[in-house]
Amino acid sequence: MFEYSQRIKNLPPYLFAEIDRKKREKLSQGVDLIDLGVGDPDMPTPKPIVDAMKKAVEKPEHHKYPSYEGMLSFRQAVANWYKRRFDVELDPASEVVTLIGSKEGIAHFPLAFINPGDIVLCPDPAYPVYKIGTLFAGGEPYLLPLKEENGFLPDFKSVPKDVLKRAKIMWVNYPNNPTSATATVDFYRELVQWARENNIIVASDLAYSEIYFGENRPVSILQVEGAMDVAIEFHSLSKTFNMTGWRLGMAVGNKNLVAGLGKVKTNVDSGQFQAIQEAGITALSLPEEEVQNIRNTYKERRQAMEKALQEVGLEVYKSDATFYLWVKVPKGYSSAEFVSRLLDECGIVCTPGNGFGEHGEGYFRISLTVPTQRLLEAVDRIKKLKL
Ligand SMILES: *Cc1c(COP(=O)(O)O)cnc(C)c1O
Numbered sequence: 001m002f003e004y005s006q007r008i009k010n011l012p013p014y015l016f017a018e019i020d021r022k023k024r025e026k027l028s029q030g031v032d033l034i035d036l037g038v039g040d041p042d043m044p045t046p047k048p049i050v051d052a053m054k055k056a057v058e059k060p061e062h063h064k065y066p067s068y069e070g071m072l073s074f075r076q077a078v079a080n081w082y083k084r085r086f087d088v089e090l091d092p093a094s095e096v097v098t099l100i101g102s103k104e105g106i107a108h109f110p111l112a113f114i115n116p117g118d119i120v121l122c123p124d125p126a127y128p129v130y131k132i133g134t135l136f137a138g139g140e141p142y143l144l145p146l147k148e149e150n151g152f153l154p155d156f157k158s159v160p161k162d163v164l165k166r167a168k169i170m171w172v173n174y175p176n177n178p179t180s181a182t183a184t185v186d187f188y189r190e191l192v193q194w195a196r197e198n199n200i201i202v203a204s205d206l207a208y209s210e211i212y213f214g215e216n217r218p219v220s221i222l223q224v225e226g227a228m229d230v231a232i233e234f235h236s237l238s239k240t241f242n243m244t245g246w247r248l249g250m251a252v253g254n255k256n257l258v259a260g261l262g263k264v265k266t267n268v269d270s271g272q273f274q275a276i277q278e279a280g281i282t283a284l285s286l287p288e289e290e291v292q293n294i295r296n297t298y299k300e301r302r303q304a305m306e307k308a309l310q311e312v313g314l315e316v317y318k319s320d321a322t323f324y325l326w327v328k329v330p331k332g333y334s335s336a337e338f339v340s341r342l343l344d345e346c347g348i349v350c351t352p353g354n355g356f357g358e359h360g361e362g363y364f365r366i367s368l369t370v371p372t373q374r375l376l377e378a379v380d381r382i383k384k385l386k387l
Pocket of ligand 1: 101102103104127173207235238239244247
């Protein structure tokens, strides 16, 4: 038969195959599984957004090809939102591009700036797309381990000189998936200074900026002076407004970086359906209470689950952001072994940390994205666990 390309053959192995097999086996035995494995919000998209979509879909002007870079009105709504939320000024025409979900932009971005042999600095553990986008562009991922003793922040100053010389992009993602760690303005200030000195693009993934529970709201790298010279930020309506199925995101920041991504997109897609962008404008201008309700639900779930895990002696990384819990596996277990035990004894599916990269070994991730009733059932099952 036809052989796959080298780029497909080079993809990292799929580490969830064993868990998927076990999950299917349990389901076929009639086990009442609770799946805390996937990071996909269970709550519906807020009604005003759905209503805006219903109206927008009727308009014939939206039935044509959209503009490549996105509707100016949506990009203006993004700029207004960034101003309101982060006090960051963006020119909608040149510093914002609409994405078909941020995954699309994250995967395509290296194609605009990476030549074969260039290095991309990727965190580990991480969302897999940073590494895969790098490989597809012919670049070399260089892994920066995220360690608990550093608050799961990368030690970018330790990157060797010869690597730095070949490095062109560095990925950061805070609030972080999978560790739930957050970053401060001071971290970004140092990162931007270092990136300017070493001529490195900083690509920030801010997908979880609105999933927070503490006093201090997550920050954008673009709040830092000088960031506009070196940074591009990827954001999305997926997690903030329960819109993962809609596929709507944005990249903002340095003009040259935004334009480079735009050049790739012009050649591979034709933009997002304008009716979706129009509904996106409604989302970005929703009253804050709408998003606060979503946060309150996650907060309640987080507290219940954290308490249950602590009661059985499991150690949860302390964080007040994201809908994930990053939990240490007990001594004597690998991530895969312990996740297997949770599946066998509790009927609960979690993600082993090594699925996000080798430095995720020793942890597992719990997603709080199931209805509260089911989550409380999972809490009860975990409380009965004998470690
Ligand atoms: C969910 C997620 C995204 C957003 O994905 P969309 O394509 O916008 O739905 C981006 N980065 C991370 C780390 C995520 O977990």
